[in-house]
Amino acid sequence: MSDVTSRIDDIVRNKDVVLFMKGSALFPQCGFSSRAVAILDHLGVAFDTVDVLQDAEIRQGIKEYSDWPTIPQLYVKGEFVGGSDIMMEMFEAGELQQLLTERQVAKAEDRA
Template sequence: MTDINTWIDNEVKTNDVVLFMKGTADMPMCGFSGRSVQILQQLGVPFKGVNVLDSNELRQGIKDYTNWPTVPQLYVKGEFVGGSDIMMEMFQSGELKTLMGEKGVA
């Protein structure tokens, strides 16, 4: 098995939009993950959800990967955007929609 950093790096770089979250898009396991999924669905953006609860290694690995202490974490075209609060602010200001457009994710 590849090390977790390499696996995360691959997910982030091979998917346009990735949400590392607790639970799945159909069944989020925390309010912040649920809110993040709703934001992306409202924008109509296809995304890959990665359930960090599947493994402790992944749950810790994603925090180390970005040096960001919480989940969910959103990546767009290989770039870390932020967590739930940042997503909410960017969504409300229209900035998230603009970012998706600029990155060619519509």
């Protein structure tokens, strides 16, 4: 396992919900990342973000890690969920909320 793959794996496995995105939750740097943050904020879940613009190795490595070509990428309890479009489709169908509930993801206000 390469160093960047190991770093990504550590992040994905140790965070309940993590969004690899361009920018930060407070200042997304692309519309897709902004939409992904808005969905998670609307659902009120606690989540962490990784700004791929700050680390070129992570930016390329995450695409290889998930075998998914675009960013943002959402992971829940170690499992790749998808990008912005998939998040939107799942949200509109009620599937994203169901997934987060089933995986017992903490609400934002529950996060210490």
